[in-house]
Amino acid sequence: MKVVVIGGTGLIGSKVVGKLREHGHEAVPAAPNTGVNTLTGEGLSDVLKGASVVVDVSNSPSFEPDAVMEFFRTSTTNLLAAEAEAGVTHHVALSIVGTDRLEKNGYFRAKLAQEELIKGSGIAYSLVHATQFFEFVKGIADSMTEGDTVRVPAAKIQPIYSDDVATAVARTAVGEPLNGVVEIAGPDVFDFKEFIDKGLAPESDPRAVVADPHAQYFGSELEETSLLPGPDAHIGGTSYDEWLAQQQ
Structure with a gap:
């Protein structure tokens, strides 16, 4: 099976390509540094020839609200049009748990707009909603x-x-298209403070971490469960403590 991975040279995309190839699939990474640009449409028709599945794990180079909205609207529109022309039968996109809960968060609004375009495209689809990555702990703290x-x-x-x-x-x-959403999360639930404390400890970071009910997460105040998945989420096998130990 030929699978084109948009954003296939990034953190998640490169790993997706490797895992698909391990199982014998023709996984093709597509990104600006491979000559494929979803914002301009450059290289899309060529890379999608013969593809059955497109996986979109691309991300906006800017998180400024207007820029990120423009990125996901334009790139997704171009990508879906090229897929329809190429006869792609399954579109998979990586998104975020809670996209519909944080309306003040510009990034979440843009991801929700992306999802609506996918749902209305007429192409069978699967949306994978993930929680926050371990690797983002320092960026979130910053x-x-x-x-x-x-x-x-x-x-x-x-x-x-x-x-x-x-x-x-x-x-x-x-797999078969879900025409819906699957949620994925890690095995452990933390208070936000504990998550940040654990992530900063290996670097002996001198900053004090304080829980504040009015603190904002990228522009939004959170309810206790705003970022948590539902009870049917698929659970990853690697714990936060195991990952932190690997970083030593």
């Missing part, structure tokens, strides 16, 4: 830092290892 203090929401978080995300995406890509 976004919440004021001086020497990291102000985090008084909320729960169930983060996941990127390798487990890639496994779930690759498995979904070679």
Whole structure:
């Protein structure tokens, strides 16, 4: 089976390509550095020739609300049009648990717009909703830092290892289209403060981490369960503590 992975040279995409190839599939990474640009349409028709499945794990180069909305609307529109022309029969996209819960978050609004385009395309699809990646802990902390203090929401978080995300995406890509959503998450639920504390500890980071019910997560205040998946989520096999130990 030929599977084209949009964003196939990035953190998740490169792992998805590797896992598909391990199982004998023709996995083709597609990104600007391979000559494929979904924003301009460059290279799309060529790379999609003979493809049965497209996996989109691409991301916007800017998280500014207008820019990220423009990226996902334009790139997804171009991609879906090229897929229809090429006869692609399954579109898989990686998205985020809780996209419909945080309306003030510009990134989540853009991902929701992407999902609506996919649902209305007429191409069979599967949406993989993941929780936050272990690898993003420092970036999340940096976004919440004021001086020497990291102000985090008084909320729960169930983060996941990127390798487990890639496994779930690759498995979904070679399965039957869901025409719906599958959620994936890590095995442990943490208070947001504990998640950040654990992530910063190996670097002896001097910042104090403080739980604040009004602290914002990329522009949104969180309810306790805003970022948590539902009871039917698929659970990854790697714990946060195991991943942290691997980083030493």
